[in-house]
Amino acid sequence: MTKPLRLGIAGLGTVGIGTVKIIQRHAQMLARRAGREIRISAISARNRKRDRGVDLSAYAWEDDPVALARRDDVDVYVELMGGENGPAKASIEAAIAAGKDVVTANKALLAIHGHNLALAAEAAGRVIRFEAAVAGGIPVVKALSEGLAGNEIRRVMGVMNGTCNYILTRMEESGLTYDAVFEEARQLGYLEADPNLDVGGIDAGHKLSLLAAIAFGTRVCFDAVQIEGIGRISIDDIRRARDMGYRIKLLGVAQMTGRGLEQRMTPCLVPADSPLGQLQGGTNMVVIEGDSVGQIVLRGAGAGEGPTASAVLADIMEIARGCRVSTFGQPAASLSEAVPAATSAPARWYLRMQLADKPGALAKVATVLGDEGISIDRMRQYGHSDATAPVLIVTHKTTREAIDHALSRLPETRVVEGDPVAIRIETV
Amino acid sequence: MTKPLRLGIAGLGTVGIGTVKIIQRHAQMLARRAGREIRISAISARNRKRDRGVDLSAYAWEDDPVALARRDDVDVYVELMGGENGPAKASIEAAIAAGKDVVTANKALLAIHGHNLALAAEAAGRVIRFEAAVAGGIPVVKALSEGLAGNEIRRVMGVMNGTCNYILTRMEESGLTYDAVFEEARQLGYLEADPNLDVGGIDAGHKLSLLAAIAFGTRVCFDAVQIEGIGRISIDDIRRARDMGYRIKLLGVAQMTGRGLEQRMTPCLVPADSPLGQLQGGTNMVVIEGDSVGQIVLRGAGAGEGPTASAVLADIMEIARGCRVSTFGQPAASLSEAVPAATSAPARWYLRMQLADKPGALAKVATVLGDEGISIDRMRQYGHSDATAPVLIVTHKTTREAIDHALSRLPETRVVEGDPVAIRIETV
Known part of the structure; x- marks a missing residue:
């Protein structure tokens, strides 16, 4: 039998406790599926005394997540504290430096520091997995x-x-x-x-x-x-x-x-x-x-104790089975620098505005749109009792820039009351 | 750089050719993601001469898939011929015996022989993966x-x-x-x-x-x-x-x-x-x-060249990355014997029948259902021009046995024409 996979779990909020519960409830099932025991060695949280409704007495306690991340009896450091800097970052860095694999649900941290952390992990031959950081229980990263x-x-x-x-x-x-x-x-x-x-x-x-x-x-x-x-x-x-x-x-x-x-x-x-x-x-x-x-x-469910803990377990099981997938699906050093698109893809747009109830009001709006090269697919004017009429326009495909420019010119018409609303229509 | 993963692909129909196309088109992308080259060493199909619209000249040809499965320059045997016995089974057995991992899209073969093949593969330290066998491009096995x-x-x-x-x-x-x-x-x-x-x-x-x-x-x-x-x-x-x-x-x-x-x-x-x-x-x-x-x-798409080949590639990439997941998610020897349920879970049922247009006809049907402990949630009788009236009944939860028994007794009422239709209503 392969050696147990030993976890150090930092953060005992909803997701952390959910993770502990699954490991306790399904110890045999997880061992059968992973081919080895999944064992919690040590835990850490801000408040040791709080009653979390789960028996934690079998696990060593660390007040400091960095100390937890470095423990000799931890193979995988499971970071479930959150926060884009502070203890979460420090402890993950410590875990990597100490040769541990990392599982985290921390989207904010990875969105900011993910590339550098991935580089560090791969230099050390370690993996960082984060299924629980995106869309909760849906196994979308996988x-x-x-x-x-x-x-x-x-x-x-x-x-x-x-x-x-x-x-x-x-x-x-x-x-x-x-x-x-x-x-x-x-x-x-x-x-x-x-x-x-x-x-x-x-x-x-x-x-x-x-x-x-x-x-x-x-x-x-x-x-x-x-x-x-x-x-x-x-x-x-x-x-x-x-x-x-x-x-x-x-x-x-x-x-x-x-x-x-x-x-x-x-x-x-x-x-x-x-x-x-x-x-x-x-x-x-x-x-x-x-x-x-x-x-x-x-x-699927994007949040909550069970779904998010399910995703944490997916990563733990992947590591337990010996799968070594790079943080972002390929070595971090081979990721290219993203060149952000200066403009967004053309789309149809929904426009809503209040028009003064005057002859020619609609024509003036249509003229501005036409000047910007925006053609109209559908237009509806709703019944109204006061001095302005709600008008809806759905355009044919156009750019965001054309829409913005047209909106900036609408006040010139003196028939549009208040701020028009523009919402992109996505082709799905 | 890790050594290339070398494939032998048997079966060059829609899925086989789709797989070859992806490997040719995305060689660099696949290598980056897998951390190693994905290389086709050899191929096999029934008809060597057929023009499949893809350049296959770089690959060794085997007429016999069993010979392909045993080749020294093959690490993974990719079986895309189909058929629950014959060459598909023989070649997969040969591949396992020769120490190869196996990727297959063959649901019929695995549904019949999957357990024994999984036992053989695991005894030899090999894996069998079959993402493409279920629901095409949807990565549901994973x-x-x-x-x-x-x-x-x-x-x-x-x-x-x-x-x-x-x-x-x-x-x-x-x-x-x-x-x-x-x-x-x-x-x-x-x-x-x-x-x-x-x-x-x-x-x-x-x-x-x-x-x-x-x-x-x-x-x-x-x-x-x-x-x-x-x-x-x-x-x-x-x-x-x-x-x-x-x-x-x-x-x-x-x-x-x-x-x-x-x-x-x-x-x-x-x-x-x-x-x-x-x-x-x-x-x-x-x-x-x-x-x-x-x-x-x-x-997602459950069939077709692209979607099914996408699933084949998922398995190839998994093996290339060194993931070793058991065929059915845990060692085959640890799978338990399934005890089939003798009866199915209770459900609501939809019943449709033609009733003779006589006084008391509905009452007679309702009595039979009641005798079997089936209570009625909704009933509709539709307008009609001939001598029988279409009647729909939705029952409350009941067993299939009660429904079958009630149906067998309906002829006694002498008011039901032809065979009634009964369809289970699933709670989803």
Whole structure:
């Protein structure tokens, strides 16, 4: 029998305790599948005394995760503390220096420091695995870096923040405003301590940058992700979009184009009858398009104790079975520098604005759009009781630059009240 | 640099040629990802002279796949000929005996001989991988045996024969009969040479038995799969099901119950708004439920050159990277004997019958059902112009045995014309 694989687990929050529970509950099953025992040697967390509802007495305790990462009786250092710097980074660096493999759920850390950590790990002959960092229980890192390893990846898309999707779905179903549903989500405990990580799109942007690195063989480049949160989405937009057969999602898109690597995490309209459009509530979905495989869709819980711990176990089992996959699917030294695309791929756009109820108002808007080379696919003016009329326009394919320029010129017409809304329509 | 991984590929049909094309087109990308060159040493097929549209001149040719499997310059034997016995089996056995790893897309062979082949491979320290045998390009074998390796699997479900799903979808959309759409599919080349492999559910049953072995740690047991094809599905059933919010799918279900292992590949009703219900056309979908991860849904092309070759490459890359996963996710010797469940889990049932237009006819049917302990959730009688009325019944949860017994007693009522139709409603 091969020697046990010995773990040091730092961070005993939801995911850490979930991981301990699986290892305790399924010791025999895991040993059978891995061909060796999965054993926890030592643990670490901020508060030793807290009752976590699990018997931890069999494991050595370290107050300092760095000390945990260096222990002789640890083969794999499992970092589940979070935070893009501080103890998480220091302890992973210590683990690599001490010759340990690393499993982490820390998307923020990897989005910022992933390339350097991967270089260090590979120089030391160690691996860093991070299935739990992206889309919770969905085995998407494995699907992309292993299951689809024979494909040149064309595009990766995804709804990767369950809280945002919950908020948008709940707005549609309840008719409540963004602010009201945001407050609901906060009270339900669905939001991070800094809610901007969720609703601002940052957390999902971290995840997208990691998938993009694997997909396109480029160094992870979070700074180049164009990020826009869901805070400006109004119930009106959700309703109008639905009327035209669309739903609004906080959608991540990464694609390699002739203009460079495009990474966006922004609200988009998607067809309501597409898999992404049908995704309601807190569930996550990742869509991967490869040159041979076509389109693969993966769907599942993106957060929570069980799903995230399931992903941590996937990485632990991979290491236990002797699989040594590079952090980003190929040696970090062979990853190319990502050249961010200066412009995004042309798309159809949804425009909503309030027009003064004057003769010729629509014509003036149409003229501005036409001047920018934007042609109109559909236009709807809604009934109204006050002095302005809600108008919806769906354009044919055009660039973001043309849209921005047209929007900047609309005030000249003196018929548009307030700020128009423009949302990209993604082809999915 | 590690030594090249040298392949011998037997079978140059759609999948074999697709595999060669990927290796030729993406040589550098594959080498970067695998950390070593993926090299084809030799090939074999029935007809050497046929023009396959690909330059094969760099590879040694063997007429005999067994000779190919034994070549000294082959590390991995890639069997893409098909057939559950004959040269496929002989050559895989020869490869294992000669110390080669094996990659195959051969679901029929593995469903029958998989256990013995896995035992032989593991005794020789070799692996057999078969991602391409199940659901084409969807990396479901990897998801189940690796990505969800920390889960006790509760249930595996799936639409795993694209031809059947195409036929059922096309019937719904066109209103054509089964026979008419079957003929269309035949002319489009969607059917196997023996169409019963497709529409009879056998091909999909092979796939289900392989997933069940991985999911539940049991020896593959195809004989115990309850199989029923789609030949008896009428356009009436499709329409009536739709009226009640369901779609009919040839659905595979494997679950471990207190009564033993249940494996079914049968037409089922599923809610039209569920991921399985929304799956239209030739696409495949597999749903996996684990104790920690909850429900994971995987969707993609289940057949075709590119998708299937993508799956073959996934296995080749896994071996190239040094991953050694047992055929069924744990050593074959540790797989338990599957005890087939004598009865299937209770479910709601859809019943359709023609009732004589006589007073008390419905009451008589309801009485028979009641006698068998079957309670009725919904009943609809449709308008009609002839002497019999179509009647639909949706039952509450009951056993298949109760349904069968009730059906056998319906003729006693003398009000039921012809054979009633009974289709299980699966909770998805």
